[in-house]
Amino acid sequence: MQKSVVILAAVSIAGAALAEGALTLPEEGSISRADGQAAFERIYEVVIHPRCANCHVGEDNIPMWSGPSYGEARPHGMHINAGESRIGAEFLPCQTCHVTSDDFDTAPHAAPRFGIAWQLAPVEFEWFGKSRAEICAQLKDPERNGGRDWRELVEHLEHDASLNGPVAWGWSPGGDREPAPRTLEEHVEDMALWGAAGQPCPAE
Amino acid sequence: MKLTVNGTEHEVDVEPEMPLLWVLRDELDIKGPKYGCGIAQCGACTVHVDGMAVRSCQLPVGDLEGEVTTIEGLGTPESLHAVQAAWVAHQVxxxxxxxxxxxxxxxxxxxxxxxxxxxxxxxxMSGNLCRCGTYPRIRAAIHDAAQKLSEA
Amino acid sequence: MSRVGKIARRTFLIGSAAIAGGVAFGVYMAKKPIPNPLLDDLKDGEAAITPFVKIDANGITLITPRADKGQGAYSIQAYLIAEELDIDPATATITPGMPGQAYYNATVLGEGVPIPAYKEGFVADTLRDFMSVPAKLLSIQMTGGSSTVPDGFDRMRLAGATARETLKEAAARRVGVARGDLRTENGAVILPDGTSIAYTDLAAEAAEIDPVTDVTLRPASAWRYLGKPDLPRLDMLRKCTGTEVYGIDMEFQDMLHATVRANPAVGTAGARVDASAAEGMRGVEKILPVSNGVGVIANNTWRAFQAAEALEIAWSAPDYPGTSDGIFAALEQALGDPDSYDHRQRDEGDVDAALEAGEVIDARYRIPYLAHAPMEPMNAVVRVLDGQVEIWTGTQIPLFIRDRAATIAGVDPEAVKVYVLPMGGSFGHRLEMTHVEQAVELALTVPGRHLKLTWSREEDMSHDYPRPASVAAGRGQVADGKVVAFDLSVSQSAMAPEWFGRLSGMSLPGPDATITTGSWDQPFAIPDYRVTGYRAPSMVPVSSWRSVGASGNGFYHDCFLDELIHAAGADPLAERIRLCLHEPARKVLEAVGEMSGWDGPSIGEGRGRGVGFCMSFGVPCAQVIEVTQTEAGIRIDQVYVAVDVGEVLDPTNLEAQVFGGVIFGLGHAMNCALTYEDHAPLETNCHAYEGMRLYQAPQIEVRALSNGSRIRGVGEPAVPPAAPALANAIFAATGQRIRELPLNKHIDFV
Incomplete structure (x- = not known):
């Protein structure tokens, strides 16, 4: 009983009233390559944003901190290493501080939290410090994106958001943090536009 | 709402967003977990929830799932947990x-x-801040406790 | 305030350098015995033979008036009494007792005399001892200045011995034998036939006789506790089981929970407050003004915090610079300015002539404001009932609190009771009492109710009364491979007068020795040697921070000495030893050389080691630090420390205090600063102000020597040498001289 109240409150905070399958997907090929490339540019701005990239890090398994209080991005304080498990099982579990809650509203500089278990993204989803071309190639490579085609990528975003996971949190991160650019809905739509355009990637 | 702390079930009337720390300290008078920073930066409020270490200042009590153990439930002055015994032995x-x-x-x-x-x-252990500088003895005491636990 | 106190405050002016006026009267008054405060509250059958020992039929209570903020004061005071009283202190009740004039600190002011600690002899010792006169008259029951052990070493053992002999006298009278034929053991008097009478059984009779005061202290060779390895701290079990009751843990039926938000420009009044969002929040009972801010009274600490957070407040600004840049500009402006001259306690040879004659090496240094940030945020429980005020808090200054609370509540000081509780750290933070003043103001609005005020971490960091920022300039000269001239100037706000004025309402005339403490008083002989203090204007209100003046001056003096030694082409350790004129200091330098296998500052590619030395609170402390330059930054591998406290009473705790001092000194030197913007620090919680975390803690090896002539305290002296030893080691490893703290502004650490 208590739980459902919390979820409702959090959804209204997050503005993430995004039902799975709510978006009508465009026909494959119905979007021009130019529009697809423009959509990817917007996707890129989102995924390299600190709210997203800080936990999409490489095989050192060390999340990053950045933002107005921290200057340049730097490794997560407290000597944190999430281990190969990417959930901190070998050392300090992420969830010791990043508890699971649908209430995203934390104090500034407190441990952010969302509705599923806090963790690093799989190592093959590495975005931090990567170029446009590298990230684009990764996003469309089923070997490195969880075996998803473009429709499944859209579904993945919608599903994660429906659980109040990181995709929802990225746009309402609490604690006076800067949210990811634009809105969740636009990001999902961009993923669909880019996919329907054939997932075009920049040259460099 | 109900919560179980150190094996005892308690009923509290609080808002679900109140952090577990303040339910323990101000509602249940369980004062072992300490307030230091309120933002998961010092670790003084650490408790176990179903055996896992959790910063109780971060956990809205409405999101608590599982049984809570505080330092008072880990061991007592008469019956110390191996870690506590090592802490005393090393005068940490x-x-x-x-x-x-x-x-x-x-x-x-x-x-x-x-x-x-x-x-x-x-x-x-680097998520737990100590301003007195007891770190060398913390390292030694953990090794000692590990040794004792492996012999037990 | 007692009449003696009032007269004394008019008659005595204590400066950190001198005593003026009223001496004959003062000595007379100071020789009058001080009433034993325990006698006022004794119940039938209780005996309080000295102010430090109380015995009744149920047990023995030891009074340990120096505050335990983590340094082990509580234990060592109990062991000092127990050593002569012949009891196991673990079986006694140990309490700080009620504050009283009897517990004045005779030692803490003694370090302020204008004679360096390494100088001994009749004049120096007499002057130091004489500082106990104003301390006694001013009722300075204070904990600080690493003074608990030196102040209590004789006094508390004498208290134990007096109690023991008086109990023996009571037994002698009861059974009709001579006191000299009795002995004591484990809390009992043993009769010649071997039967024993428990102290508790003798309490009532002991209370009827005059205390036996012609006692002789036992030699160290007869000690059972003091000096022994593995002496357990008496609070250890409680602290490892979550059962120690700190101030923040006090609980009373029906207690209210409060917090405040006060102007971060500390002491500045005036604010516009919009409380509309906070009013009506669950559990909030009152929102009301307190001095320089707003208080919230609620039924739970978190609810009070939430409501305080919801207040919209526009603060008034003070007239000093609001930014760190502006503050440092003011400090720089005062440095060397004749109008800002404060004192020159060292002036040997002819520095001006020497520096005019040859090539001058110069360097400029600066250090930031630093928060004390003890783990337990400031708090106090207060209840005002029928003209009586009760206060429960962790403090180093209970009598100042008593008097201030009396003023705020409009009652006599005798109507205020201060219960001093164990403290979750201090580092000097608890030499202030703003939080208690606020708690008394709030408690007066809810008469009869216990009210606990707790500062949020953010409030605590913003009202820390930090270690002063300061700047320094060194000029010097070398010749023939030796350091021959050393001239250091330091500019800082006047910390000691600000602090004393805040607490007492009195002015502290004369110079502020803290500006150069730790540099003017170092045990070196340099032909032309001068140290000058300049007094910058008051800016951010500042206070004592673990090791006080030496925390910055240790860095300035030793780093500049290291630069000169390098310019001379001499070995950093050998040249310090050659210059040293104090035997115990020389021996700690030689000891760290031996411990580290010193054969120069270079220890291989990308590695280096540095020496740091500072004599503070009469304790010479030398450190050698070894570092490695790695891809991730500088890693501190090893620290060797040698320290001389004259006599080691508790080797286990001495090691802990040295570990802690080194880590405190290094952590802040590496990582910490309070940076001001709009008159408030940007660093308001641990994410931006960590000190040191475990992963950065090096291996530390400690050696305690006992060549000093007086017993000394070790809570602070390991702090000052750590920062220069590290900076000097980084120079040895990288060739980079860093002259500003924190070091991480200039170099990365692992």
Whole structure:
């Protein structure tokens, strides 16, 4: 009983009233390559944003901190290493501080939290410090994106958001943090536009 | 709402967003977990939820799922947990304010990793701040407790 | 305030350098015995033979008036009494007792005399001892200045011995034998036939006789506790089981929970407050003004915090610079300015002539404001009932609190009771009492109710009364491979007068020795040697921070000495030893050389080691630090420390205090600063102000020597040498001289 109240409150905070399958997907090929490339540019701005990239890090398994209080991005304080498990099982579990809650509203500089278990993204989803071309190639490579085609990528975003996971949190991160650019809905739509355009990637 | 702390069930009338720390301290008079920073930066409030170390200042009590153990439930002056016994043997505490959290974190560490290296201890224990500088003895006491637990 | 106190405050002016006026009267008054405060509250059958020992039929209570903020004061005071009283202190009740004039600190002012600690002899010792006169008259029951052990070493053992002999006298009278034929053991008097009478059984009779005061202290060779390895701290079990009751843990039926938000420009009044969002929040009972801010009274600490957070407040600004840049500009402006001259306690040879004659090496240094940030945020429980005020808090200054609370509540000081509780750290933070003043103001609005005020971490960091920022300039000269001239100037706000004025309402005339403490008083002989203090304007209100003046001056003096030694082409350790004129200091330098296998500052590619030395609170402390330059930054591998406290009473705790001092000194030197913007620090919680975390803590090896002539305290002296030893080691490893703290502004650490 208590739980459902919390979820409702959090959804209204997050503005993430995004039902799975709510978006009508465009026909494959119905979007021009130019529009697809423009959509990817917007996707890129989102995924390299600190709210997203800080936990999409490489095989050192060390999340990053950045933002107005921290200057340049730097490794997560407290000597944190999430281990190969990417959930901190070998050392300090992420969830010791990043508890699971649908209430995203934390104090500034407190441990952010969302509705599923806090963790690093799989190592093959590495975005931090990567170029446009590298990230684009990764996003469309089923070997490195969880075996998803473009429709499944859209579904993945919608599903994660429906659980109040990181995709929802990225746009309402609490604690006076800067949210990811634009809105969740636009990001999902961009993923669909880019996919329907054939997932075009920049040259460099 | 109901919660179970150190084996005892309690009923409290609080808003679900109140952090577990303040339910323990101000509603249930369980004062072992300490307030130090309120933002998961010092570790003084560390408790176990179903055996896992959790910063109780971060957990809205409405999101609590599982049984809570505080330092008072880990061991008592008459019957110490191995980590507490090692802490006493090594005379770790100075002001002692952070040590409830240090001990709860160390106990959780040894539960997951019965024989941690210095590097692993550094990685796990660096979320618990001590302003008195008891770190050299914390390292030694954890190794000692690991040894004692492995013999038990 | 007692009449003696009032007269004394008019008659005595204590400066950190001198005593003026009223000496004959003062000595007379100071020789009058001080009433034993325990006698006022004794119940039938209780005996309080000295102010430090109380015995009744149920047990023995030891009074340990120096505050335990983590340094082990509580234990060592109990062991000092127990050593002569012949009891196991673990079986006694140990309490700080009620504050009283009897517990004045005779030692803490003694370090302020204008004679360096390494100078001994009749004049120096007499002047130091004489500082106990104003301390006694001013009722300075204070904990600080690493003074607990030196102040209590004789006094508390004498208290134990007096109690023991008086109990023996009571037994002698009861059974009709001579006191000299009795002995004591484990809390009992043993009769010649071997039967024993427990102290508790003798309490009532002991209370009827005059205390036996012609006692002789036992030699160290007869000690059972003091000096022994593995002496357990008496609070250790509680601190490892979550059962120690700190101030923040006090609980009373029906207690209210409060917090405040006060102007971060500390002491500045005036604010516009919009409380509309906070009013009506669950559990909030009152929102009301307190001095320089707003208080919230609620039924739970978190609810009070939430409501305080919801207040919209526009603060008034003070007239000093609001930014760190502006503050440092003011400090720089005062440096060397004749109008800002404060004192020159060292002036040997002819520095001006020397520096005019040859090539001058110069360097400029600066250090930031630093928060004390003890783990337990400031708090106090207060209840005002029928003209009586009760206060429960962790403090180093209970009598100042008593008097201030009396003023705020409009009652006599005798109507205020201060219960001193164990403290979750201090580092000097608890030499202030703003939080208690606020708690008394709030408690007066809810008469009869216990009210606990707790500062949020953010409030605590913003009202820390930090270690002063300061700047320094060194000029010097070398010749023939030796350091021959050393001229250091330091500019800082006047910390000691600000602090004393805040607490007492009195002015502290004369110079502020803290500006150069730790540099003017170092045990070196340099032909032309001068140290000058300049007084910058008051800016951010500042206070004592673990090791006080030496925390910055240790860095300035030793780093500049290291630069000169390098310019001379001499070995950093050998040249310090050659210059040293104090035997115990020379021996700690030689000891760290031996411990580290010293053969020069270079220890291989990308590695280096540095020496740091500072004599503070009469304790020479030398450190050698070894570092490695790695891809991730500088890693501190090893620290060797040698320290001389004259006599080691508790080797286990001495090691802990040295570990802690080194880590405190290094952590802040590496990582910490309070940076001001709009008159408030940007660093308001641990994410931006960590000190040191475990992964950065090096291996530390400690050696305690006992060549000093007086017993000394070790809570602070390991702090000052750590920062220069590290900076000097980084120079040895990288060739980079860093002259500003924190070091991480200039170099990365692992």
């Amino acid at each position: 505490a100075q002001c002692g304010y952070c040590q409830s959290g240090q001990i709860m974190q160390a106990a959780a560490l040894l539960d997951l990793n019965p024989a941690p290296s210095d590097e692993e201890i550094d990685a796990v």
